[in-house]
Amino acid sequence: MEKIDRRILKSQQAIQAAFLAMLVHEGFDEITVKSISEKANIGRKTFYLHYVDKYDLLDKIVDNHLKRLREICDHKKDKGFIEGTIIWFAYFQQHKLFFASLFRSESTLSFRKKLLTFIMGEIDKKLDSNTSINQTIDRHIILKFLGTAVMGVLESYALNETEDDIELVAKQVGTLVKRNL
Amino acid sequence: MEKIDRRILKSQQAIQAAFLAMLVHEGFDEITVKSISEKANIGRKTFYLHYVDKYDLLDKIVDNHLKRLREICDHKKDKGFIEGTIIWFAYFQQHKLFFASLFRSESTLSFRKKLLTFIMGEIDKKLDSNTSINQTIDRHIILKFLGTAVMGVLESYALNETEDDIELVAKQVGTLVKRNL
């Protein structure tokens, strides 16, 4: 991998750290490029050297999370279905505040879209290894059905609408999904 | 005051923070420009844009300390002698680890020189307001005599050679100096 200029790393780190801190305490919708720049202690112009706007910034952070999530999933793909679910739900718990902020916002549709795609992708993989009990139902329908279902539960968990701890949630979701494969 | 470029402030802050952290944990003599730059996460070349070498860096930090000390002393110059001594000894205590590091080092002669000059200056001021009981002794001799004495005690305190707390030390030193004015 080629070497990246120190200044680029510093600027991006400062921007992302400032953004994440503000995201949790205020909300995504309240954040402005100006406020990010001030908190990051950089010129506003510098922000635009790295990102198109705050949506672009969020996009890149989300992409990075999903990339890491995929790595985790790939690394543990030989585990059983429920075990696997527990593993990636744990990552979700680790960044609960971050994801909660995004669920709370009304202008983070692309995040929901990406997360859904990710979940559907994971279920899709499991669908291959299991001989489907649903020959009568369109594969795409199953994926969308289960995908939105899982994302809905994640949202509930993030927004503290359930009392259960993450492992219990993961187990139950895993069971429900498996039943429908 | 004119506006200073953000990048200059950031570099200098990073350099000084790295230097001070290393000064306390390692010693001044062990520190290199290379290690400072690495800890500060800047290029070594950048260091030389701001300072001639590590001695120059230390010099500027010491000057800054003495400047603040002088401000404190000026601000409290109407207080009595012993009270005044307590006040500026308190500042010394606050940065005890920093000063201890310098006393410990064998290559910080300019620090000792500057500190001595500062102390002599403070005593000199008090000498004006008191009618001297030492008409027979050269003013410069008194200053040097008392100055080195005070600095010696400060060194002892910094290097933990005395058990007394800083206020008690200050009181005793104040009394001793006053007796000799």
Add this chain to the structure above:
DNA sequence: AAGTATTTGTGTGTTACTACACATAAATCA
């Protein structure tokens, strides 16, 4: 004492960041 490794100080060309200014677009408020 000779050989090796590390640190130093400097030169060079490149690039990211800077301050500042401007017009446009959104909010906020009277």
Add this chain to the structure above:
DNA sequence: TGATTTATGTGTAGTAACACACAAATACTT
């Protein structure tokens, strides 16, 4: 609603920090 503020996105010229390379000086080994 229209007026005023605040945020956005972009342009420009100047400069600090960058990576890299080098020779000379120090420090460390054996």
